[in-house]
Structures are given as structure tokens and as C-alpha cells.
Amino acid sequence: MKRTTLILSFIFILTISLSMGVLAQTDTVKIGLSAPLTGDYAEYGENFQYSVQIAADEINAEGGIRGKEVEIVVRDSQGNPAQAAAIAQEFVNNQDIVAEIGDFTSTACLAAAPIYESAGMVQLSPTSSHPDFAPSGEYMFGIVGTQAVEGPFNVKELALNYLGLDSSAVIYINNDWGVATMENFVASAERNGLEITGTESFMEGETDYSAILTNLERDNPDGIYIAAMYQEASQIVREIDRMDWDVELFGPSSVFSMEFLKLAGEAGEGFVTNTIFYWEEDRAAVQNYVEEFEKRAGRRPNLHAAVAYDSMNILADAIERGGFDRSDIRDALAETGEYMGVTGKIKFTDAGDVVRDYLILKVVDNDWKVIE
Amino acid sequence: MFWIRQIINGITQGSIYALMAIGYSLIFGKLLLVTFAFGEMVVFGVFVSYYLYAIVGLNLFLAIIIALPISWGLGMLVDKICYEKFRDEPRFLMLITTIGFGIFLKSFTQLIFGTGYRSYPNFIEGKIIVGGVRITYIQIFIILTTLLLLYGLNLFFKKTKLGVGIIALSNDLDAAKLVGINVNKSIKFGHSLGVVLGVFGGMMMVSYYNAIGASMGPILGLKAFTVVVFGGITSLPGAIIGGFTLGILENLSVATFGSGYKDIVAFVILILILVLRPSGLLGKKIDLF
């Protein structure tokens, strides 16, 4: 008896969910979102999901795109390239999905790229900053700005101009992003006369940085460039503090977040970074977004969240101009003039990257302040 | 000076490895329960204490004291799900049940406690400087706790009925049954104790590093496992010595070869130990399926 009930209810639920899928197909335009919702990058995937949904809700509140309501189809890539590729195949095959936003890591984007490319669907990655990604295909777009641009900025503006360093050590996370960040920084440092005293890497999930920092301290650099996500960067500055090592701290924009301040505490004081997004910027668009994000997620958005919001909006703008055809969207996206998002001006290069204007931020009294 | 400091770094890291390894060694070495969910269980338990402290707003020590019985309960649950039904089945099933449970628990922890890293408070602030070398109080506290736990466990295994029972069944299961030891109860108790010790060690660890995140679990488990194999699976003091040795060796390898090879060194040591001396530094030879 019980078993029959169970089976019946299972069939019932299945039917309902299937029929809901059918019903939902009326007059909507679907955008695929591939993001790591579980696994080690889950937090960033969650940021994507909140931000893209906020943008979609705002678009729908104003009547949708060309009169159609935007619907986000969310899939979890677990940060695994093979999963991202499977998701890509699902998306390109679903004729209702016109374009895709994602993924978070460059490796996941690159694994999915051939599938999107051959099907002719836009893959717009909010965060892939790898210099190889956007040039890898006609339909590949990245909006965060590549390390080939951010690296030289960090050398010239942060290290040389603002901090006035003669030498710097580099500590970086050993993944595709960390290596690209380190390589671009080091290459630019050599061109601009900033001495690199040493580079050390660590694996994702590392908790103890004492050994590599002791290695770097031996060469007594003026500053240390910390190419890591906020959680590792906060651990690193705490260890530097514990060592009583007096050194200038600076790093790429990934460190800029509310959580860094909480995790690093006093040890993070004086940390210098750049950003293209700043939550206290008094443009209405920025303030609305920050407020809405805080309401939904219970924390302030960081850069990785903000670029996802811009991705959705810039895509909506392209669809508005180009229509619902996948390859028309690609062309409209490439022709995007200067789009003003919450992360500033966005204009694609011929390869599909964007060139960014950066702000300099510094931790003063446990808060991020803009340096003019 | 550079080398002395690297060795001190190694000792600090080793003391944390050793602390983590005590619980693991109890579960794996004494009860012969294979686990791939240890790190996930530890992170879950630590997160409970974080939640009680930061969200509910309890005093930190109260939060820790409440989190430990909850971890005990988690230990009972895991034994129920992953081990109890399979006591008379081949042991390799534990590999798969704990792998399955680990996958579940990691995602579950992210789901209820969030995906990001959280700031965990420091138990004890302050440091002393001895001969130009800085030693923080929490480092001393961790080492003392480790030794104290080792001593306490030794007493437990020698003086209490339950402890003696666990040792007996780890030596000879059938003989233990014959002399009337309640195998099921002993294993349940030992497993939960191991989880609680692991969680307690985890609290010390995150308090030292000041951060806790759901994705820390698997690496934690892997390290604890390496340390236990290294020191000798059946030996508690071995696990502690293994922890310190591994910590120092890892740091010296970073000092000599740079950082890229640190984890490779750890795994090469693991394989060498398994091949050359499967009983580890101090353990005795056992035959696990």
C-alpha cells in the first residue's frame, strides 16, 4: 500500500514538473547560466546566480526584452571542465536558450568553448581573465578585462607610482588564473624596472603559508604582490602579520571584498588593490544593485558578482538590438558601443575582450577607500 | 636563522597535523574503520560551533562545548549509515559508503552554512619572543593540548572498560566477542570519540588560522590520513610523531625546492612508507582486507 502511494506520488511530481516545463515555454527568452554552485568555487557561482537573477528581474519589471520575459536556466558546473562541457551541450541543444553566461573558471570556459563555438551560441564569461579565452572563438566574450591589461596596471600604478617600490615578491595561487596573473605581473615588472625578488605558489585549499612566506622574506623585498582570492589573501596577510614582517601589501582585484576585511582584521590594514567596481560609487545604478544584492545574499557584492550583473545587462542590450537569433546576438554583442555598467565602461576589442579603467583601493581603518 | 625559522614553522604546522591525526588514528588505527569523510565531518562540527558563536551569539566557549556533543551525534549517525550494517561484510564497502557520505556532507555543509569562508575567532591572543624567535600562545596551547589528549587517551585505553574493550577488538575481533565485549557499542563509542577529537582539533586549527570554509574538508582528511599512515596506523604516539615529522619535512622541502613540490613530497613519502614499511614509523603490522 505504502509503496504504491510512494510510486504514485513520484509519478505525480514527475508529471507536474514536466508539465510546468511545458507551460513555462510561453513567451519567454531563456538565458543559460553555467556556474559552480557546489564545490570549491561555490561562493562565486552563488554570486553569479544572485547577480544574474537580479538583472533579469529588473529587466522583467520593465517589460522584458522585446516584450519577452527573461528566464534564467541555471546549471551547476561544480568548477569541473567536463561538467561545463556537458552543460554547454544541453544549452546549445535547447532551442529556447539564445545565449549563455558563464563559467567562473577559465578552464571550464575553455572546455565548453568548442561546443558553443560550433553551435554558434555566445558564451559570455563574466570572470574569465585568461588572455587565451576570448580569442579562442568568434562567440567567446569576456568582460572582466584580461590579466594582460591588469598586470601592467598593477606594476606601474600600484607598485611603482603609488607605493614607490623598488622590489617586490610574488605569491600566487597555482591555478590557471593565478599563473596568468603572476606571469603578466612579472613580465611587466621586468619591462618597467621593478625588481622581482622571488615567486612562490601554493595549491588551492592551502592553510599554512609560513614556509613560502619565510622563503620570500629572506630576499627582503619592499612589497609583496598577493595573487589570490580574498580568503587565501586574508590568510596570507595574517601570516605576514604573525611574522612581524614589515612589507607593503598589494594585489589584484580579486582581493577586494567585504569578507577580506572580516577575515584579515587588522592584518589587512594598508592593503592596496585595484578595482573596476566600487560599492560606494554614487551612481544610482551601482547603489541600486548593491542594495538589492545585499538584500538577497546578505553580503555586499564583490567584483566577481558585479561583472555577472553587467554580463546579463549587456547581453539583454545586445538581444534588444539584435533580436532572438543566436548569431545575430553575437554580432550585436560585438558591436556594443560603450556600455556603462556597474563595473564601468565596457567596449569589446576585436577579440572579444574588454579594456578597463581601474580605480586604486586601499584598506584604511578596516574599510576599502578609493585613492585619487 | 632562516633554517631555524623554517623548522619552527614546520613544528607549528606539524603540531596541527598531529592534533588532527589523533581522532583519525583512533577511528582508522584502533577501530580499523576506513574513512573518506573525516575532513568533512570535522568541518561540519567546527561550523556548528561557528554558527552558535557568530549567528546565535553565544559565548565562544559555550559554543564549543555545545558543538562537541553535536559532533558526537554526527559520529553516531555516520557509524549508523556507513559502518553498522556492514560490520559483517567485506571491509572495502567502507570505502564506498564513506566516499558517498563525504560527497553528501560537503554539499550539505555548503547548503546550510554557506559557501564562503568565515572568520573564526582566536582563543588566546599574544606571543612571546625567545631568542629572536616568535612563539604565539596558541602554538603552545596546541602542542600542550595534543600531549594532554595523548595522555588522556592512553589512560582511557588502559583504565576504562570501554577503552580496554576497543583495544581488545582491534587486536582480535573474535576473541573480543568471546570474552563478552559489546563490539557494536565499543565501535560506536570509539568512532564518535574520534569524531569529537577531530572536531576539537579542527577548532584549534581554524582558531590558529582564523578562517573556516566548507571546501577545507577533503584536504584536511587527506593530510590526517597521510600523517597516520606515516606514523604507523595502529599507534597513537606514532600519529603524533608522524604529524611533526611530516610538518617539518614539508617545510624543509619548501625551503629547499620551492613551493611547487611540497605536496608531491608528502605523497612520495606516503608511497615510500607504504611500500617499505607498511606498519609506519611506530605501528605494528596489521592486515586490513
Added chain:
Amino acid sequence: MFSNSKISNIIGNLKGIILENKLKIYLIILILALIFPFITNNQYYIYIGVLTLMYMILASSLNIIVGYTYQYLIGFAGFFAIGAYTTAIITTSFEVNFIFVFLISGIIASIFALLIGIPTSRLGGIFFAFATLGFGEIIRLIIINWDTLTRGTFGIPGIPRPKLFNFIINTNTNFYFFALLILLVQLFISYRVINSRVGRAWLSLKENSEAAKAMGIKIAKYRVLNLMYGTFWAGIGGAFYAYFTQYVSPDTFVLDEGFRIFAMVLVGGMGTLIGPIAGSGLLTILPELVREFARYQLIIYGVAILLIIHYRPQGLFGAKELAQAKVKDEK
């Protein structure tokens, strides 16, 4: 709710029916597999079909090792990685016929198996498992650190499509039949090997090492041989993965990937040719079915593994195998 024995009975009965009509059922499954790409136009389904077949190749390869000699190889992802990277490195630098690339990938995986197999050939169950876990991680770390050869963490993109004369294996349907062909060849060869003198030696190791020793079978030799044979197919599976996705990166070959393939073997029932096929089918298709639940997907996955092992510790298609393992276990 369900009682264990009832569920076991149902599955047991089902299995009985399947075993009685073994040939017929295999034939029906084969025909279904052959016509599957023609009854659906949905490229996503066919893509999942390809992935499923690929995991069937991998799980069948691990099954030879785990199921026939009880060598618990949990660092399996390492051999998968070796195959995939061999193919990626060769095809992006030279123009070599893909059949050779497949063979080379398999052979290189086998050579690594020889290297790790000899020193570990005396290690019993769990110690062997842990040694191979370390080995799998070492392979991944070497891939990450040896960036002049492997491009490190960036991975290797742009792997060309396999080409036979003028025909390029390109579409999902092409790859589907290609994978099916590999799987059938693999199963056929494995069947022959298992029923050969070598295979009987493996089985005698599995049933009782002491007896095998008494009969003069060189245990270490046959264990290493078994490991090499199994990992050869892991290398083939890796080569297929590289050709199919056209991109390899160390993120794919994490420990979890090895655990999943291990789960497929155990869930399906080790030591039978059909078990791993069923297990990999189930554990590849199930996550796709629940993909809509995004964040809950892995939770469902973990629970599914636990439920199956609870109701059927020997796996869906395993039977008396476990009893034998138990006998050995108590030795």
C-alpha cells in the same frame, strides 16, 4: 518504508529473469544502443550517451582490476589523466593516425601501471588503495607543475578531431558509435582474457591467495599484469576523452573523479562484466536527470550511492562475489 529484504528480493528476482534470458537481453540492449542515436534528434541526449559510454569504458577497465583481483585502485583518475594527456600532447604536436594515438595512450598508462605496480604488488587491500591514491595525486601535481610539457594549469586546448582516411569523426553521433565500438571491443577482449589461463590465474588470486601460491602461481606477476591490462583501457578511455572534448586540464582529473568511477564499479556490482556497465549508466544519467536541482545535485548523488549500497551491498548485479571476498577477508 521499504524493508531491505523486499527490495533485495525485487532486484534479486529481476536479476534472475535477466540471467535466465541473458543472451536475449544483451541482444535487446545492444540493439537499443545501436538505434538510440536514430530515435532521438536531441544532441544533448546523444552527448550524454557518449559520456555514458565513455564512463562504461572507464568503469569496465577499473572493474578488471578491482573486481577480478581485489586491487582497490582508488587513484584511478591518475591513469585516466595519463591517457588523456598523452593524446593531447601527441596530437597537438604531431600528425599521427588516431589509432596509433589510442594505442600509445593505452601503452603509456600501462607502463605507469608497471612502475607503480611492482613496488606495490605485495601490499594488501587498503594499503594498495592508499598507495594508488597517492600516485593519482602525484600525477595530477606533476601535470600542474611540469608546465613546459603540459601547459600546467591552463590545460591543452585545440585537440584535433580523429581522422580515418577522409572521414573525420566529428559529430556527437560519430563519437557515440566510436565509443560503442571501443566498449564492445574492450568487453570482447576482456571476456576472452578472463576466460584464458591468465584470467583463471587472476580468479585464483582473488579467491584464495594461499591456494594460488601453493599451485605455483606467481602472485606479484599476475597482479601487475592485471593492473597493466586494466589501466591500458583507462588510457584508451583517457584518449577518447581528449579527442571528444578537445581540451584537457588538470581540473578534470581530481581524486573525486577516481572516486566516482570507483563508485560506478561498486554500485553496479564488481567482478561481473555487466555490473560496471549498469553502474556507470546509472551514475552518469542520474546526475543529468537531476541537473535542474543544481545545488542539490551532488547531495542526491551521494544519497543515491548510499541507498544502493545499503539495499544491495554487492551492487546491482553482483552476487556471490561478495561472499568470496568475505572468505578472503577473514584470511
